[in-house]
Amino acid sequence: MAARDAFYVTSPIYYVNDSPHIGHAYTTLACDVMARFMRLDGRRVRFLTGTDEHGQKVEKAAKEAGKEPQAFTDEVSQRFRRMVEVMGTSPDDFIRTTEARHKRAVAALWQKLVDAGDIYLGTYAGWYSVRDEAFYAESELVDGKAPTGAPVEWVEEPSYFFRLSAWQDRLLAYYEREPQAILPLSRRNEIVSFVKGGLQDLSVSRTSFRWGIPVPGDEKHVIYVWLDALTNYLSALGYPDTESELFTTFWPADLHMVGKDIVRFHSVYWPAFLMSAGLAPPRRVFAHGWWTNEGQKISKSLGNVIDPFELVARYGLDQVRYFLLREVPFGQDGDFSRAAMLRRANHDLANDYGNLVQRVLTLVQRGCAGRIPDPGNLAPEDDELLAAAHGLLATVRAAMAEVAPHKALEAIFEVVGRANRYVDAQAPWVLAKRDPVRLRAVLWTACETIRHVATTTLPFMPTASAKILDQLAVSEPARRFSSLGPDGARLVPGTPLPKPEGVFPRLAEAAA
């Protein structure tokens, strides 16, 4: 992927019938970190999230709540807006599939597919369970019943189909041409083998419910929810106006962040729809893993769903953000546990990072009259630490380019560790009594290292990182990544600093 100025990252749109849980928060957070990183790195960023509001389940839930579907979704979609805020994420747009701009885009895309000859009217037939509200394949039936044990009946209804079968070769060519289009690699393998196994045409309309976007020219049909939902990525760029600056700048999307359960929709159906409509398929779909809770699979019936609002209230926003992105290699499944969360918050953040900042700033306060000291001549040990700090951005940038935020954090905390060792080895509290010149060089070096660390942690822990940079009196414009490295800015001797204040409180065991 050549250097491209624009960066378009999307979260899936969340189905309003769910309550926001850790999975939603996690995906949105991952997008946010990518978005924030790219912005600080000088790229033009568009970060989109939103809600998916059509479908039979919503229609039914609205009815049960005694509300019109639109009024119902207006209400429940707010829960996701709140989650987006509570997680400290920074979307540029929040789209809802019930908005006019989206309906217009879906109808336009549908027409393109029709024009391309990829839509035809047929009959959708299958075993349907009224109780489960689901169709089952012949092979899924157990003793003539649904896998759930529910009775099934043979149902046939008219349906429009998308000629997915015709796209097999072109999809495979796309995967071939863009080896990074589906990540992690294990998911790519699954998708490739799925497509190689042959594709059937896809039913893309329903007549069994009304709450959706009508098929243009045949209002008895409602457009299949996935075709509807996926189109949000285009609607938010003003599709069908493909000439606008917004559209030409950001399409195709650089990164569709998704959970592993919906890779197929994003990596098979979506690129096929797009190519059929004459649009470029996404550059990359990244599938992250699932969380377990204290080793247990999370499920509503077990009642161990993790509520992101509660999580943030209990452990703190930056702590939760750090934990979720650091604890687990991004792309794999991970386990959330109270003990691990506290360990990360207390050891990594309070002890290693927070305490480093605190001890250095306190020494500056006392030994240098609360001003950035004049480094004078640097010793080899100083240069060594600075070199590590200066090299950080390149390492972190490479990690983020492969959507590996855990690697980025690991590299950053490597430098935190080095800095603590450096402070111990240099023992500035001894220098304070014997060697003021050397003291200044050491403290300046430590401050400069902290500046690099805090700037690179900005995307991950925006609040705490900003506070640290405040304490180093780093101006807003100097917080961009262009001010890092050997050719970047430097802390200016003499700059007065505010009184240091802890940014990562130690969490008591009882907090859990």
Added chain:
RNA sequence: GGCGGAGUAGCUCAGCGGUAGAGCAGGGGAAUCAUAAUCCCUUGGUCGGGGGUUCGAAUCCCUCCUCCGCUACCA
């Protein structure tokens, strides 16, 4: 059944042809600037079993065992 992935220290994992590594947990010590935080040292593994290739295998090949994912239309 088919395809793919994984089995390495108590835990999570890296290493992927050249005398076994990291983080955390456990043990001992140093220091006292700091949110009693930090730093140093250290216990610990016949790298799932068996066979083979090689001067040499955790690393390649075969086989067996165990676990996981995918194998289409639920939002």
